[in-house]
Amino acid sequence: MTDLLTERQQLSYIAAKAADARLNVELETEGMTLNIGPQHPATHGTLRIIVRLDGEQVVWAEPSCGYMHRGYEKLSEVRTYPQVTTLVNRIDWLGSFANEVPFILAAERLMEVEAPPRAQWIRTILFELSRIANVTLFLGDLGVQLGAVTPVFFAFRDREHVLNLIESVTGGRFHPNFDRIGGLKDDLPKGFIDECRLGMRKIRNFCDEIEDLLIGNEIFQARTRGVGIIPREVALQYGLSGPNIRASGVDWDLRRDQVLPMAWDKVDWRVWTHPDGDSFARCWVRLQETREATKIVDQLLDGLPSGPIMAKVPRIIKVPAGEAWVSTENPLGEMGYYVVSKGDLGPFRVKIRSASFNNISVVPWVLRGVYVPDIITILASLYFILGDIDR
Amino acid sequence: MMLAVEIPYWGQSLFRVLGGIVAVLIPAGTIVYVFLFKMMSFMQSRLGPMEAGPYGSLQLVAEVGKWLQKEDTAPERADHSIFKLAPLIVLLSTFLLVAAVPFGPDAWITNFQAGVFYALAVSSISVLGILVAGWSSANKYSLLGGLRAAGQLIAYELPLVLATLGVVIQAGSMNMQDIVVAQGTESIFGWDGIGNPYVLTQFVGFLVFMIAVQAELTQPPFDMPIAESELVSGYMTEYSGFRFLIFFIAEFATVGVFSLIASILFLGGWSVPFSWFGWDSLDEVADWMNLAGPLILFTKMMVLSFLIMWVRFSFPRFREDQLQRFAWKFLIPLALANIVITAIFKVAM
Amino acid sequence: MALTPKMPGLIKGLAVTLKTLGRTVTQGPETVQYPHEKETPPIRARGVIALREDNCTVCMLCARSCPDWCIYIEGHKTLAPPRRAGGKPRSVSLLDRFDIDYALCMYCGICVEVCPFDALFWSPEYEYSESRIADLLHDKDKLGEWMETVPEAPELEAGAAKGKK
Numbered sequence: 001m002t003d004l005l006t007e008r009q010q011l012s013y014i015a016a017k018a019a020d021a022r023l024n025v026e027l028e029t030e031g032m033t034l035n036i037g038p039q040h041p042a043t044h045g046t047l048r049i050i051v052r053l054d055g056e057q058v059v060w061a062e063p064s065c066g067y068m069h070r071g072y073e074k075l076s077e078v079r080t081y082p083q084v085t086t087l088v089n090r091i092d093w094l095g096s097f098a099n100e101v102p103f104i105l106a107a108e109r110l111m112e113v114e115a116p117p118r119a120q121w122i123r124t125i126l127f128e129l130s131r132i133a134n135v136t137l138f139l140g141d142l143g144v145q146l147g148a149v150t151p152v153f154f155a156f157r158d159r160e161h162v163l164n165l166i167e168s169v170t171g172g173r174f175h176p177n178f179d180r181i182g183g184l185k186d187d188l189p190k191g192f193i194d195e196c197r198l199g200m201r202k203i204r205n206f207c208d209e210i211e212d213l214l215i216g217n218e219i220f221q222a223r224t225r226g227v228g229i230i231p232r233e234v235a236l237q238y239g240l241s242g243p244n245i246r247a248s249g250v251d252w253d254l255r256r257d258q259v260l261p262m263a264w265d266k267v268d269w270r271v272w273t274h275p276d277g278d279s280f281a282r283c284w285v286r287l288q289e290t291r292e293a294t295k296i297v298d299q300l301l302d303g304l305p306s307g308p309i310m311a312k313v314p315r316i317i318k319v320p321a322g323e324a325w326v327s328t329e330n331p332l333g334e335m336g337y338y339v340v341s342k343g344d345l346g347p348f349r350v351k352i353r354s355a356s357f358n359n360i361s362v363v364p365w366v367l368r369g370v371y372v373p374d375i376i377t378i379l380a381s382l383y384f385i386l387g388d389i390d391r
Numbered sequence: 392m393m394l395a396v397e398i399p400y401w402g403q404s405l406f407r408v409l410g411g412i413v414a415v416l417i418p419a420g421t422i423v424y425v426f427l428f429k430m431m432s433f434m435q436s437r438l439g440p441m442e443a444g445p446y447g448s449l450q451l452v453a454e455v456g457k458w459l460q461k462e463d464t465a466p467e468r469a470d471h472s473i474f475k476l477a478p479l480i481v482l483l484s485t486f487l488l489v490a491a492v493p494f495g496p497d498a499w500i501t502n503f504q505a506g507v508f509y510a511l512a513v514s515s516i517s518v519l520g521i522l523v524a525g526w527s528s529a530n531k532y533s534l535l536g537g538l539r540a541a542g543q544l545i546a547y548e549l550p551l552v553l554a555t556l557g558v559v560i561q562a563g564s565m566n567m568q569d570i571v572v573a574q575g576t577e578s579i580f581g582w583d584g585i586g587n588p589y590v591l592t593q594f595v596g597f598l599v600f601m602i603a604v605q606a607e608l609t610q611p612p613f614d615m616p617i618a619e620s621e622l623v624s625g626y627m628t629e630y631s632g633f634r635f636l637i638f639f640i641a642e643f644a645t646v647g648v649f650s651l652i653a654s655i656l657f658l659g660g661w662s663v664p665f666s667w668f669g670w671d672s673l674d675e676v677a678d679w680m681n682l683a684g685p686l687i688l689f690t691k692m693m694v695l696s697f698l699i700m701w702v703r704f705s706f707p708r709f710r711e712d713q714l715q716r717f718a719w720k721f722l723i724p725l726a727l728a729n730i731v732i733t734a735i736f737k738v739a740m
Numbered sequence: 741m742a743l744t745p746k747m748p749g750l751i752k753g754l755a756v757t758l759k760t761l762g763r764t765v766t767q768g769p770e771t772v773q774y775p776h777e778k779e780t781p782p783i784r785a786r787g788v789i790a791l792r793e794d795n796c797t798v799c800m801l802c803a804r805s806c807p808d809w810c811i812y813i814e815g816h817k818t819l820a821p822p823r824r825a826g827g828k829p830r831s832v833s834l835l836d837r838f839d840i841d842y843a844l845c846m847y848c849g850i851c852v853e854v855c856p857f858d859a860l861f862w863s864p865e866y867e868y869s870e871s872r873i874a875d876l877l878h879d880k881d882k883l884g885e886w887m888e889t890v891p892e893a894p895e896l897e898a899g900a901a902k903g904k905k
Contacts, residue, residue, distance in 0.1 A: 034531060056535075083807035086848035118899065147611050147708030150757055153435035157770045168782040171862060177848045185853065188897035189784065212752040213705065219612050219750070220707050306899030372535070373615070373710045433764040434757045437771040705757045706750070 036375065038067045044141070045386025047360075051367065051375065058375065061367035063360050068390040076350040081107055081181060081317055084347060088337075089175040091354060092388045095134035095331035097126045097166070100179040103350070105260060106326040106339040107181045110319045114261050119183035119309040124263040125196070125300045126166065126178065127328075128293045132203055133162045134331035135290045138383050139210050142283055145380035146223055151214050158206035161199040168192060181317055183310035193301050200294040207291050215287060224280035228366050228378035231277055238365065239358040242333030243285045244382060248277035254329035262328075267299040279381035286383070318345055332356055332388055352391055356384035407500045414489050414500075418647025418692060419640050420451055425693070426700040427643070434704055458639075461632030469629065470527040477527060478630065478637035480520030485644045487513040492651050493568045495661050495684030496676040506567035507559055510652055511552050514607065517645065518544040521609075521616065524638075525626035536626040539711050540609065540616035546718040547606035547613070553726030554600035557593050557733040558656045567655055572673050575662035586664030590657040595729045597657045599722055604649045605699060606718070608642065612706040613714055646696055654691035661688040783894045785864035786847045788878075789840055790886035795859035798833035802851035802860060810844035811851060812837060838880040843873050863889040 032053045038046040046067035052060040072091060076084045088103050089096045101123060108114065115123070140155025163173040168189055170176035178185050214220055230240070235248040245252055253271040255264040272288040274281035321343040327336025333355025340349040359382055366378055398406070428450055432439030440447035465474050491506045491513075493499040503509050518541065525537015559565055562573040570589075577587035590597045606613035616626060627638050654660060661684030662676075670676050709717065772779050781787065798815030814837040819829040852860040863886050870876055878886075 032531065079807060080805065082805065082850050082854075083848075086807050086846060086850065143707060147614060148706055149431075149611075150435055150704050150760075153437065154760075157436050160770075164782070167785055169784070171782075171784040171786040171849065172847065175847070177850075185849075186784070189782075189894040190897050192897050209756050213756040214707070214753070216749040217706060217753045219709060221749070222713055223707060223710060304899060371710065371712070430761065433769070434761045436760055436764055436769050438764075438769045438773065441773060701754060701757065705753050 068386045072391045080346040095130035097130040097176045098330045102326045102328045103337045104179045106324040109324040110322045115183040117305045118307045121263045131331040182313035227279045229278045238362040246273045247281035247285045249275045282381040354388045356388035415644045419644035458636040466529045468529040473527040477524035478634045481517045482641040484516035495681035498681045505565045507565045528629040536616045547603045550722040551603040554596040557596040571660035574659040575665040588659045599726045610703045615711045650692040650695040658691045781864040787864040787866040790861045791883035795857045805854045808844045810841040812839040843876040861890040865889045
């Protein structure tokens with residue numbers, strides 16, 4: 001265009017072209033680009049997944065995360081260790097005690113102090129309670145994503161028992177802030193052991209109910225079997241962890257494979273895997289893990305040692321200089337903290353390896369060629385928490 | 392019913408229209424309160440709405456008021472005239488449907504000789520309304536919902552029709568009143584203690600009909616068009632306020648009306664077995680049956696609505712290709728087999 | 741993909757919902773009709789922070805350790821009479837201002853834990869929402885009023901070391 005257009009004319013020309021392009025994209029059923037999110041009932045938070053559809057099949061998909069980035073790693077640079085412990089609760093807000101543990105263990109490793117046995121056992125109990133709280137919500141939410149409105153109410157109803165237990169010990173339902181370098185903040189209140197046993201019985205009942213209502217339902221199985229198969233090699237390459245990788249047949253559980261000052265090696269439990277790698281396998285593995293977690297808690301309650309819950313640490317904690325990496329088997333997967341300390345009151349740098357960030361990296365691969373309703377099934381079965389992805 | 396006063400034609404028509412409106416709105420309201428608010432909540436270990444009125448009985452009034460006072464929005468690029476028309480089409484089909492339902496020996500709105508045929512034909516009008524709603528919303532999600540709805544509703548029309556054919560063969564007439572009377576007067580193997588409700592002999596047809604009704608109403612497990620967690624609200628996404636209220640009322644009114652039709656076809660409608668009172672045909676039925684008939688029909692409707700709602704709250708949803716496969720490869724052959732067997736028995740006995 | 745669903749799974753699902761329906765009708769729901777009935781939170785529940793002004797020495801440890809910096813403290817030094825006759829007057833710090841901004845507070849409890857003089861306590865009281873955010877700044881009088889709601893610390897479970905807090 002050699003003649004000089006005014007700016008206004010240029011702008012209206014561009015706008016008209018864009019409107020045409022939009023209209024073409026929308027009216028044709030080929031190559032329709034659909035934005036799932038960031039405001040959408042299906043995604044567990046503000047996640048945006050851009051899919052390109054051909055009719056009802058996905059041709060290309062990409063997750064676009066970062067809508068919930070809160071800058072934990074940067075915030076940690078200007079906070080002391082107790083303050084970082086508080087912040088870190090909020091990464092995976094459903095299984096919140098589990099977030100504190102690897103951080104505290106890393107700091108304890110740098111300080112070369114170990115928590116007394118009673119503290120280790122209680123830490124493990126609370127860790128498994130967080131796992132139960134997290135995964136029961138998954139089981140309920142799974143129903144909602146697939147259209148069954150009732151399981152989610154059962155999930156919240158029975159999760160209350162676990163949250164009440166956590167609240168009676170720590171004072172907070174969702175953000176316990178209970179782990180301290182060297183042990184725990186407080187001991188268990190009277191009556192906790194009996195209440196906990198009762199709570200575990202109720203969770204086991206809930207698992208049975210969910211199995212009857214949802215997992216054993218033929219419609220559910222028709223929706224999830226064979227959908228979103230992630231083969232073993234792909235799962236290993238993409239760095240999946242937690243129940244997602246165990247559902248693809250990989251026998252990988254950090255509770256058993258690592259030596260940490262926690263009490264998992266003191267009790268008898270098994271790791272659940274499933275060879276299929278489809279959505280049903282992921283759901284099934286999580287259901288079994290919840291049941292296993294209740295058994296772990298029962299055994300821990302039986303053998304709880306007595307003693308102090310805090311090691312001898314100075315009042316004002318300055319962690320010696322050094323670097324430490326600790327990762328644990330969190331409810332969502334493998335969560336790890338790389339703590340770099342320069343001998344101050346607070347860490348110099350904390351790198352958080354969160355499970356959902358890696359779990360969601362497999363989404364472009366697994367969503368190729370699936371139908372639109374299956375997108376939701378697969379995302380629901382992968383189970384990520386936005387706070388965990390974005391930190 | 393013989394009245395002392397001769398009502399002019401316009402008066403009768405007015406009664407009929409009012410009766411039709413009442414017959415649609417009362418089941419809708421009762422089903423929404425008893426099943427949606429209360430039964431669903433009780434199945435989920437909670438109490439449901441309790442604040443508006445005693446035990447939440449006025450919740451529906453509050454909801455209607457809430458929707459009425461909302462802003463009447465429409466997307467800018469929507470096709471406005473069709474956008475506004477779509478909910479009315481869906482509600483229209485419900486009102487037309489209830490016109491064929493007999494409530495008592497003389498309490499009917501119209502008494503078509505081909506009542507069943509009319510009812511099935513008119514129930515398909517709602518498909519048009521849904522398609523139009525999905526298209527005119529200028530929203531990708533609504534379009535997807537509308538397309539899914541079109542495929543599903545058309546696919547499940549066939550099992551619906553085929554299931555009723557078994558009843559028609561057995562009763563020997565398409566007139567709804569005749570079907571009711573046949574169930575009241577016939578006997579099973581010579582014993583007429585409970586008449587002959589077709590749910591016993593047409594059990595397969597009953598199941599197929601109820602499943603097809605669940606799909607026609609886009610209720611879970613067949614609610615792909617409104618898959619809430621994927622398409623937000625499917626074809627209803629862009630509707631708010633009064634227009635959404637019309638969709639909502641239409642959905643539950645249609646649940647009620649289809650339950651009415653199902654209870655007429657399979658449970659004996661407004662009749663109790665005639666042998667209890669010694670009547671032999673329609674003419675001998677007492678006049679008080681015109682008052683008791685609607686109540687009996689209402690009770691049967693509530694039983695069937697309970698079944699529909701119970702399944703609705705318990706199951707996840709089908710994917711639409713599984714849904715289609717289920718209809719075409721399972722329900723239709725089953726319904727056809729049912730017709731063949733019914734015909735054989737009708738001729739042989 | 742199963743064409744003909746096996747009945748048992750579907751029927752069991754229906755049975756579960758029906759059973760829950762029966763349980764709610766006979767034994768009542770699992771929910772509590774707030775605000776007509778209220779559940780009491782556990783003793784350690786972190787509802788609101790209460791201040792015991794007598795114990796506070798304006799050491800500022802709580803304000804420094806708060807992750808959100810939501811505690812505002814101002815104090816002044818004054819001379820108090822000597823402890824015994826003939827001694828020197830002691831200088832004590834008195835609070836002028838002790839505000840906690842509950843709009844910022846994370847309810848982490850670091851301030852309560854870190855206070856060396858037991859001037860801050862947790863209370864399970866949770867019904868203090870306001871219609872203006874500015875009213876969520878509780879000054880020291882209001883924080884002192886919360887002291888009435890602070891419960892006794894619960895007894896500890898068997899096996900706990902005696903004498904620990």
